Amino acid sequence: MRKIYFLNLYLISFILFFSVGLFSCTSTKKVKYFQDIPDSGQLKTIVKAEYVPPVIKVDDILTVIIQTIDPLSASTAIINMGNIPIASTGVSLNPSAISTASQQVSSGYLVDKDGNITLPILGKIKVEGLSTSDAADAINKIALNYFKVPTVTVRFSNFKVSITGEVLRPGIYVIPNEKINILDAIALAGDLTIFGKRDNVLLIRENPDGSKTPYRINLKKSDMMSSPYYYLRQNDIIYVEPGPGKSAATDASQARYYTLVGTVLSVIIVFLTRK
Known part of the structure; x- marks a missing residue:
């Protein structure tokens, strides 16, 4: 009887140690970014990635702000009114996301099929193929004919990425920058x-x-920071x-259940054999 008692104690101990090993924390090596950068000593220099400003395409939506030395100018106010946000009716992939497309509807001036935007007073202006900085310069040249010392700012209103x-x-994020x-x-x-594969993130880019x-x-x-x-x-x-x-985590609850049942049964067997 005493031999059976100790045998069951060994069984319980084995199950407990097995459970701890099964559900122990994942090694930090699997989740750490930039593993080729040393923890101490002289740090490596990372080559700067080349930044190429995006160009304006057909169906883009642009925010256009014109400011003059007369802040009360009714003419510029009419142009700037075209950038007022509109209430959203879309569906979010994640309602808790801060900047999802459903919470930030793109508003502004649409680039038509001919690559133009149409601004009040200024008329049609060709912007397709230009960066936002070049588009601001093009608009500013025309605005000089109507306003005194205008300052023009152009931004994308629909610059978004899906994550x-x-x-x-996860969600669709509208990026102000x-x-x-x-x-x-x-x-x-x-x-x-904790489950995401850090060494194989997929980026899908539109041509x-x-x-x-x-x-x-x-x-x-770390060389990913030098990547195009x-x-x-x-x-x-x-x-x-x-x-x-x-997949292991998906089955973890079931494994925990079997482990718990095995432990309870072992305890019951111990108490029964002691009588």
């Missing part, structure tokens, strides 16, 4: 979950002809694939 997969807040990199975008989405090209990015390597895909472009899609730990 999906193993991130905390066109110079955004992949790390900024991931931060907007609340970072990768000028409308086709899509996929690229793979390794967040564990480090800075995002309009309509980029970021997909974070689940790692092998995802």
Whole structure:
């Protein structure tokens, strides 16, 4: 009887140790970014990625603000009124996301099929193929004929990226600043979950002809910050694939159940054999 008692104690101990090993925390090596940067000593210099300003395309929506030395000018107010946001009726992929497309509807001036925007007073202005800075200069030249010392600001109203997969807040994000990199975008989405594959993030980019090209990015390597895909472009899609730990976590609750049942049965057997 005493031998059976100790045998069951060994069984319980084995189950407990097995449970701890099964559900212990994942090694930080699997989730750490930029693993090729040393923790101490002289840090490496990372080559700066080249930033190419996006150009305006047909169907883009632009925010155009004109300011003059007369802040009460009714003419400029009419132009600036075209940028007032409109209430949203869209559906969000994630209502808790801060900057989803459903919460920020693009408003402004649409680039028509001929590559023009039509501004009150100023008329049609060709902007297709220009950066926002060049478009501001083009508008400013025309505005000089109507206003005294005008200052023109042009921004994209529909510069958005989609972030999906193993991130905390997947969604479509409207970006107020066109110079955004992949790390900024991931931060907007609340970072990768513990299950996201950091060495194989998929970036899908839209080509000028409308086709899509996929690229793979390794967040564990610092040279990704020198990549031509480090800075995002309009309509980029970021997909974070689940790692092998995802399937294990899906079955974790079932495994915990079996472990708990086994432990309870072992305890019952111990008490029964002691009688």
